[in-house]
Amino acid sequence: MKLITAIIKPFKLDEVREALSEIGVTGLTVTEVKGFGRQKGHTEMYRGAEYVVDFLPKIKIELVVSSEDQERIIDAIIKSAKTGKIGDGKIFVTAVEQTIRIRTGETDNEAI
Numbered sequence: 001m002k003l004i005t006a007i008i009k010p011f012k013l014d015e016v017r018e019a020l021s022e023i024g025v026t027g028l029t030v031t032e033v034k035g036f037g038r039q040k041g042h043t044e045m046y047r048g049a050e051y052v053v054d055f056l057p058k059i060k061i062e063l064v065v066s067s068e069d070q071e072r073i074i075d076a077i078i079k080s081a082k083t084g085k086i087g088d089g090k091i092f093v094t095a096v097e098q099t100i101r102i103r104t105g106e107t108d109n110e111a112i
Contacts, residue, residue, distance in 0.1 A: 003093070029063070
């Protein structure tokens, strides 16, 4: 099993969710986050004063999938989140040792 964490631009969330639904993904977690990388920040004006916005709004999507499904899920995220511009985001893949569904006690692939 793998934990796929994707950091994407906020306006791409619906497209990514739809792409994942189309390939059979039934559950994911979405968190609003802020961060910066190569995109850095930008300056804005507020009441005549210029200030730097270092952290930009992003969306973090997390889902646990079987190892066999990971490549097609990653491909779906890339195709639906890509704009071709700086700040499109990143995908991280982490090994998951165990998954347990609290309600039923199911484990591992049955729990995801």
